[in-house]
Amino acid sequence: MVICGDDGLAHRLAVELDAVCGEMVTVVLPSTSDEHGARIAALHQDPDSPVELHLSARPDERTLRAAGVERAAALALTYRDDQVNMTGALLARTVNPSVRLVVRMFDRERGRHLERLLDRAAGLCDDLGEDTSTTVLSDADTAVPELVAAAAVGHGHTLQVEGKVFRGVVRRAGTPPHTTDLATLAVLSGAHQDDPASQDSAETTGEDGIRLLPDDRTAYHRQFTHGRLMLEEVSHLAAEQTARTRRFRPRSWVRARLAHLPWKVFLSHQLVAVYGALAAVVAGLSTATALFADERPWWKNVYLPLLDIFTMGDPATEESVARRVLQLLAGFVGLAVLPLVVAATVNATDAFRTASASHPPDDDVDGHIVLVGLGMVGTRVLDRLHATGHQVVAIERDPRARGVALARRLGIPLLLEDATEPAVLERARVRQSGSLLVLTRDDGQNLDIVMAVRETNPAVRVVTRLYDDAFAATVQRTLRASYPDALTRSRSVSALAAPSFAAAMMGRHVLGVMPVExxxxxxxxxxxxxxxxxxxxxxxxxxxxxxxxxxxxxxxxxxxxxxxxxxxxxxxxxxxxxxxxxxxxxxxxxxxxxxxxxxxxxxxxxxxxxxxxxxxxxxxxxxxx
Missing domain, CATH: 3.30.70.1450 (Regulator of K+ conductance, C-terminal domain)
Incomplete structure (x- = not known):
């Protein structure tokens, strides 16, 4: 297997293929000076690891041949640049028409065209099921099922087949079978093994060792003394959970919208100060008009200065000198005050429009999932959660984020505010929620939100995406140590996507890989x-x-x-x-x-x-x- 990449996905994929799948791996990197390159170099230097390392800035033809693509079973191109991946894939088809290609692409439409083009180049138009064909993947798409499963029912490696999501869940020793269990995947070596992917378990030989795919007799007798890894359907659990939780109660649309409109933005200090100054100027000019211009009736003393300030009246050429002087004075005051009035009014109107775009959840909502961040990953997670019948409350501070339009179209409660502010999380009813998904692009902001929520609701299930894989592992260990009774999962997208990329490299017939001890x-x-x-x-x-x-x-x-x-x-x-x-x-x-x-x-x-x-x-x- 050959991997060409320049970020954390290349490292995670190398680890997956080496440690989990037992494959011979060659990794092509631009350099080993960054963190991910140093980790792959450490794998290469490990005498027990078969990982080979080749340094090259780009996957040109010379690099691909030097990495052994001519005799490789599969090649993964995982650069962050779609153009680089496309170029490498086209060259690889020339070097080895039978190599299995797995290409990372952020543009879905371009990926579909590339997949069919490369399959035609390999002569696979009539049989797309061949293992020599091309698979185009998005790391964001492949991470979504596990994020959804983690938020819905907790941790566990997931498997996606034709829109359904399954996961491997550990049943402790003595736990009776669940109605949702589909099959026994393994009998674990430890009676209280909570993480089947852990490497810190007993040797797999002897009576107490792990048994992968045991027969029914062995699984039955060992369920009282050993933990078991079971396969269950997440979407089925989601349906049951939705049936147990309360739905949003329908209320009058007009009443609900009027109640939630942010009228207080028109009472901001800026707007009150500007309009107060305008009122003071009008009052002063009205008093001067009444004293010196001798206008009658009294309402003209207010009306005429207003017309003069807004330059809407006729020139006072035939009136008294005092009236003409006051008109000129009102015109100059209008020049000074009107820009302030317009600016303050526009700011307040914009704030009102932005805030009114939010749709807070009803006061009786509980057991829901709070989703923070509606970027590329957040949008797809939101769509999947809604499709599986979960109640969701979304938070996004950017009104132009791609997931905002989807949330409005689906009628999902939405807060267009900064989730780092405690009041925003309170309005999302995070105290009453069952899970929190934090998927913004800022690692520091994600951590701030998680720590704030842990203070207000220590028992809530938390799933957060962090870009740095080592940082994600450290955060998860620390939060689990601080809150041992709560479920906290911090993962990078590369760690979540690597199993899907590894499965694709092993052949299209492979749907997924699940590490078990x-x-x-x-x-x-x-x-x-x-x-x-x-x-x-x-x-x-x-x-x-x-x-x-x-x-x-x-x-x-x-x-x-x-x-x-x-x-x-x-x-x-x-x-x-x-x-x-x-x-x-x-x-x-x-x-x-x-x-x-x-x-x-x-x-x-x-x-x-x-x-x-x-x-x-x-x-x-x-x-x-």
Whole structure:
């Protein structure tokens, strides 16, 4: 595997492929002087790590050949510049037409065109399911499902299949099965193992070692003494949670809007001072007119000075000298005062328009998710949370942010204010919320918001995005130590996106990778036809302990998941497969079926290469590493 990049995603992807997937990796970097380059250099210098390092400013043809792309199975281009990634991908297709390409693109439409262009160049137009094809991913899109799952139901690695989101959740020893559990993925080595991705666990040999994809008998007997990693559906949990929480009660739209309009902006000190000065000037000129110009009736003493100030009256050429002098004086006063009046009025009107664009939540809202930041990631998280039926209150200080229009269109409560101010969080009812998602682009601001919320609501579930991965890990450890009873998760987008990029590099049939102690599980989608280990066997008979387990069965229609368009786009699955995630154990798998499998690395090799198992069932290789 070859990785070409210049930021934290390249480092996280190298770690994922090396430590979790056990792949041979070569990383191409501009330099090792920055933090991420230094970390990859440390991996390269580690004698136990097979990571190779190559320094080059850009992925030109010479660099790609030197990195071994001619004989590589996959190449990932993860630069922050779309143009650089496109150039590298086109060159790589020339160097090695059969290399599997994974390209990071921020522009979705450009990514779709690039994907089809490169597949045509490789001669894959008629069969986009080949592993030599191109996958274009956005790190923001791939991070969204895990952010949503973390905010909705807590931590756990996620898997996304055709719009549904699943996660691996740990059940402690002695915990009875849940109705939402779909399958047992592993029996953990520790009875109280809370994090299945932890590397600090017992050796995986012996009776107390980890058992990946155990049989039902082993899973049943060890549930009383060992923790278990179970697969459950997040969207199902979201539906149950939505049913339990109260909906927003409909109220009169006019009453609600009038009650929430920020009328107090017209009582600002600036506006009161300017209009007070104008009133004082009018009063003075009215008094002078009454004394010296001898105007009758009395209302003209006020009306005429106002016309003069606003230069709306006729010249007083035929009137008394006092009246002409007062008119000139009123004109000069108008020149001085009117710009101040206009400026203060415009400022107040603009503040009123901005503040009235906000739509605070009703007073009876609770158990909702507070989302701070409606940028690129925040907008997609908001859309996903709304689609799964969650109550959301959004906060964004920039009225031009891309997610503001979406929030208004969906009718989601929105506060266009600075979330670092305690009063704003109070108006979002963060004390009554169930989760807080902080997704702004400022790490310092994100941390300020999290610490403020922890003071007001120590039990709230907090998920925050931080750009610096090391800083994110430090924040998470510190907050968990300070608030041990609360769930705090701080992750960088690169850390959240790396598993999806790694899965794409391993082939389009790989939907995701889930680290489990010192091993890993891969989730794959394959057609039953052509696989003698599956075809003609029942779901129960197709199971191989420590190698693979059938999770879902559906009809083999259209391309495999993830093979049609940019990850996260609405056209990802033009021809969906309706998977049955609770298939009967006696159901016989036919050539027209498609299955989702949880596999070990050995199990995937057997399925993809046709290597036959030994008569003893392959117990000599547990698939770890």
């Amino acid at each position: 010192r091993g890993s599980l891969l989730f794959t989608c394959v057609d039953v036809a052509g696989h003698p280990e599956l075809e003609g066997r029942s779901v129960h008979e197709a199971f191989r302990e420590n190698e693979w387990r059938v999770l879902a069965v559906g009809a083999a229609r259209g391309p495999l998941p993830g093979s049609a368009a940019v990850e996260g786009s609405d056209t990802l699955h033009p021809d969906r497969t309706d998977f049955d995630w609770r298939p009967a154990q006696g159901r016989v798998l036919a050539a027209g079926d498609r299955v989702v499998l949880a596999t070990t690395r050995r199990g995937l090799d057997v399925l993809m290469t046709g290597v036959r198992l030994r008569p003893d069932g392959g117990e000599g290789d547990s698939g770890l590493g």
